[in-house]
Amino acid sequence: MMSYPTQVKITVPNGNHWNQKTGLFINNEFVPSSTGETIEVEDPGTGNSICSVYLADKEDIDKAVAAAKEAFDKAWTPLSGKQRGDILYKLAELFRENSSHLADLEALESGKTKNNNAIGDVLHSADVYQYYAGLAVTAKDGKTIETDPSKLTYTITEPYGVCAAVIAWNFPCSTFAWKVAPCLAAGNTIVVKTSELTPLSALYTCELFKEAGLPAGCLNVTCGSGKTAGAALTEHLDVMKVSFTGSTAVGRQIQVGASTNLKACTLECGGKSPLVVYDDADLEQAVKWAALGIFFNKGEICTASSRIYVQDNIYDQFISKYAKHVEENYIQGSQFTEGVNVGPQVSAAQKQRVMNYIQSGIDEGARLVLGGKTPESLSSSKGHYIAPTIFADCNQKMKIVQEEIFGPVVTISKFHTDEEAIKLSNDCVYGLAAYVFTKDIKRSQNYIRAVQSGQVWVNITFAADFRVPFGGYKMSGVGRELGEAGMAAFQQTKAVHINLSGHL
Template identity: 65%
Template sequence: MTIAHIKVPNGKQYQLETGIFINNEFLATESQLAVEDPGTGTEICAVHLGDERHVEQAVKSARKCFTEVWRSKSGRERSDLLLKISQLMLEHSDQLADLEALESGKPKATNAIFDVLHSADVFRYYSALAMTAEDGKTVETERSKFTYTVTEPYGVCAAIMAWNFPCSTFAWKVAPCLAAGNAIVVKPSENTPLCALYMCELFLKAGAPAGLLNVVCGLGAKVGSAIASHPGIDKVTFTGSTVVGKTIQKLAAENLKACTLECGGKSPLVVYDDADLEQAVKWAAFGIFFNKGEICTASSRIYVQAGIYDEFLDRLKKHVEENFVQGPQFAEGVNVGPQVSKVQQDKILDYVKIGVAEGAKLVCGGNKVPDLAGYFLQPTILADCSQSMRVVQEEIFGPVVTVSKFNTDEEAIELSNDSSYGLAAYLFTQDINRSQKYIREVQSGQVFVNYTFAADYRMPFGGYKMSGIGRELGEAGLAAFSQTKAVHINLSSKL
């Protein structure tokens, strides 16, 4: 039996298939894993766990679908399926948002629902791109030659997903993969598998061919490693920590499979003295405390020009204390939920202690939230931080921000680049020349001027340095699941 009966704190109840999903069937396995509600620390349900044998089954199913069915589908046919899935996501957005809020800790009304709607947009966007996904181009070389390119899918791809954005991570990987003509095997995070399993049900309703989507829940050491090293998988895409990303790249090297790795971040936010200070404070707070700081592009280290440093810090503290309301995911007015797990909560608390021990000033927060049973942490500001501190250099992945001073343009760029990461950078200034210099010199895959993170499915997403390899979203996201073949035809037949 693979059906779970899920009760949501808002009074709704759902039935959810919890088996692994292979060849359009939900399968029971020998072992199961409890999924927790981080708002209470109690069990939501248990999901069935796969292992290396199930990865093998999933790869065979995907290969059969790719070879016999999906590869021959026209761009129009692929587009139609992706559009159906997008429409089904909208029709079932309330349930998807309930599941995402329940398993990840996002407040439903101020966070989870927007992630679901964004994910539906991603499927709709790639449904349009699927129409031209295999278009090539002719290249003028010599008059006696006809040369052109052909765009082709890899074949069987795999996605290993993070827990912080269950719906959108699924959409970012699955939609362009299928639009390009591939079949896919997905491993959701052990913490947040429920949205991916529900998406399997929507794929069935959309009439997806058997084997196009396969979902194998399981532990990283078993299922993740089996996927990364499997010779029958042509490409792997991963979102998660840099440490795990390195491991996946090593395993993928066994058969030189292509990799897209979206890894960690420690994104700088620079505030100049000519910035609109009120807006800079609001955006800076949103950039780190949105999604409880569990976001790879979080503006987790702030640099403020010395002349406005004290005022900025006072305003930031006041804004955080007055505008961030913590509580259970389904409570009215809540905009900051619990951390995803006790492990994550403990890790973040340890970092706060480390920061204070290294000499950082604790401005606010730094503790669990009193009287709340789940894995809640107060939004935390650490001030007067130096570059050598671990809290400045290492990704905390929680609601903790460091604040430091700078003086000159050169110092702002130097401090921003003094990191092993390069996923996003944020700049607040009214000087367009200054912003252009910063944009050119900062080592980051994305730069935002006068606002903080807002993913747009039409724009490429990815990082420099230890933040990963390759790009997701936009046309670049589609290209990441495609290969280009060059064709040379000699029209004269002469040597």
């Protein structure tokens, strides 16, 4: 069995360098996996290896869960809500102090541009930790309920115990924060499985949690495949709650695994979000927001505005302005190059997946307006680049309209009536987000009420807020994250009935 270090030196293209932890984080220590198996983490911008990290198997998951269980009983439960909140608040401060370094890490491993993307994800994560630091103070509050003069009836809010989180690769810092912050604030302990593609920012976050004073075992972080580490974690009988962000297909598997002991599940799965542009919209603004909604983060966004529906009398005008805006403003290249705002896809496999969808769109008769290939300026690069791609004249039967592509590909179709816009928006198995552009408040309210979506944005795109519940309808998932609902997802309610009279 080969032995690898649990720390390596990393240097990024902007010259910054540091010693990166590469072990599993169990009981506040970075340790090798039980098998010694590792996986290469790749820079999507170059195709080169960054470093190797250890992969967990069932034995490692058992150790992590045992550490979390002991910490819940002996270290975390005895603390007050304020004490837990103080640790999360300290973590938020450390996140801000180390934001540039964390943004380097996230850009390096995920391919998102550092200065206009990764840094925003890091600072948003700091806000999440600070928000739940405040909520931790009242985490166990219940309420009294008036029922009968002879009874005292009230509720107690309690944590589940050991929880699990399986996180995605597209927003490594924030998906980690969305789960870990409310979980700890509610009084639980947690075991996290990161994506094999983007484990580095999570491992660095573990160092910050240690510095913030988190007791050993309260947070444990592993990296491993879904079939081994993921299955072992979601099926573990000592895990009482699982929170997942990722594809709908994997979300289904997690629900099956969670059935071993009827774990509570929060599943934030795929999306294929419609964006409707009515003829009374501010067209210039609609064009800008619609482009941001799909090409930010190179289309690797679950809420991406990937299906655009434009009212027929402004359809051609919209396409012309939209293509021109994208071509002039969405510059692709290395995630560390100044002026670039579209980085590479996260992996070679993801690039090929997106390219397969692009070919499908061409084969099914959609009109390719822009993109569809690697930009010529990057053709010699080993990075995983796909130019922002626009398809027009699409119909509802096309794969590119119905299936989540998770890349910089958008479809544009036309509609005539308000009723048709709503029907087209709902003609999909997903229901994570929807966007509508109009100056008519009645029209927007009609759309909001009728669209089957967990959230709706009017005259804006990509504006999730840590104070507001986030989640989907239909195949986009179960439950909510963020806001008070995000912490409630990590809590269970106990009802208490006291007979004050003592008589039957």
